[in-house]
Amino acid sequence: MATYDGVFDTLGMRDWCDVGKEDAPMSMAQLLAQTQGGDAASDGPAFPFPSLDVLHESCARIGQTRDLTASIEQGFLAVRPELKAVLDPFTQPLSWLLDGTLFAFETTPWWIMIPLLAALSWYVSRSGAVTGFVAGVLVFFGIIDHYDVAMQTLAIIFVCTTLSVVIGVPIGIGMARSNTAQRMIVPILDLLQTLPTFVYLIPLIFLFSVTESKLYGIAIILYAIVPVIRLTDLGIRLVDKDVIEAADAFGMTSWQKLTRVQLPLALPNVMAGVNQTIMMSLAMVVIASLVSAPGLGVLVLRGIRNLELGVGIVAGLGIVLLAVILDRVSKAALARVDKERSAS
């Protein structure tokens, strides 16, 4: 006898409820109760919260909560082939890009790669200290035999950050131009930022095979693209109204206004967004090692799984070092842009 039987009896819904009662699968609670030789409901509190499971005991027609999660799963599985057919072709290049870049970073010998990366740091930052620091950290990775994994992580970040910028900046521009677009996109960005990172992985695992690199590529991009979009939007909206008015008064087309006024003036903000995007893809790349992303994250994961404290800590500190060099280089580039603006 369940708690809410009386309610359904009074409402005269007994007949409706009992249709097909015998077919309903047993809940875990019922099963437990059965093995203990008692009635499930009789052990509980006097008035349990009328949840789906509790009501189900009184009325078989009302579904259980596990039916809800099951139907979400069924629904997802039902649309999966179509979704996959649509998404697969145009996400495939991401796999190629990631695999290709990983291959390039792994096979280029260290005596080319380290000077190349140092030169790149010099090119964007124009700072001797930053360049020296980058070279030092890379050499340190080599010394402690973490050079290969660090390069893998760097390759993934490189691809994901570039794609985030390529996709994110146009979205940010679109948001800055239309308040409607902004109203529609902001909740999506909020969702992407607040959704626990593991949750992205669940539908992606269903959609793509775990061996495909685009799986973690998409997860990283979804997570890391948010700041570059937000700050592009903000940067363009913050451009001095007087300057925009002047651009209009001299008859600029909206393309001229975008390329000659808005984007250059929004650049410091966009760069700050890129810096944040790099940091967030680094955070995600560790979690992405759960779904076969190579790199330092794998070692961190090994540290957790096998309780190899030293391996986990060294890899973790390696990630911190990578974060510091990426942050320094991108901030130095940002500072250089700012400085050229104010006085040169």
Place this chain on the structure above:
Amino acid sequence: MSDPKLSVRNLYKIFGPREADFVARVEAGMTKSTLLEDHGHVLGLRDINIDMAAGAITVVMGLSGSGKSTLIRHLNRLIEPSSGQILIDGDDITALDAGQLRVMRQKRMSMVFQKFALLPHQTVLQNTEMPLSVQGATGEAPREAAKTWLARVGLAGYEDRYPSQLSGGMQQRVGIARALAADTDIMLLDEAFSALDPLIRTDMQDLLLELQRELSKTIIFITHDLDEALKLADHLVILKDGAVVQQGDPQQILLEPSDPYIEDFVSDINRARVLRVGSIMAGVHHDHFDGELSPDQTLESVIKKSGGSVDQVFRVVRDGTTLGELEMATLVKALVPRSRSGS
């Protein structure tokens, strides 16, 4: 008078979501405060009619909130009118589509802004050639034009600096050079000198007058400063609460203010420095004169010439022709502003 270069006809502007609905009611006499309090719409401009002559400086003067900046932004449609017409050489620009409007802004009007509105990431030279490069000009021609105009406003040698490295006065010179480089007949100056300190402002006014003598552009100048307005204006328009209170020859407005509001305005002015002989001279009655004056001389210079004596009479002469005479007594009376109470 020849056809005006630029005319504003029955221009109304109401700010709010249903501006079109209220134009008729404002025409019928609804006041600014009723419109705001009962309907939540702001009356920007009410029934503006101004003719701006080619080659002359029209100054629109008013205090803040009088609608003068709103008015100048209607002339190149940075703000869309609620109703009314704006005619350039007889063409109604309110009828232009977006593409035609852009061409009109590129070819026919240029604008100078109160806050300079230079592009901070471009050099002085790039800023100055901007109007030409927007029109699609490339290569040496726009650069040469920009250099010429920069030299003309006294900024030769500053081409490669960035705006932030220049003082306010120099930045506004870039703003003027940029507007001149656009090579348009009409120039709009929106409180162009208001952000500058007084000495620089005087320099800039002199620069503008000097350029104007040479170039004869049709200039529309917005200011809240009556001294500046009187110094520059060929035609003065005084705005209050979005409507024209008085317009005409500035000397005439000074001598015969039509409205208590304007009387208050003009009472603080140094009349000796602003009024000119031509505005107060009378027909010839005397035979003997103590000297000759030009009609364009200020009263201040006459007082100096007379040495402070009040019983002299001067003959007003231009190019050998006698235009009239000026008694010092008349001059002294003209220095006292006419006031409501008559005291």
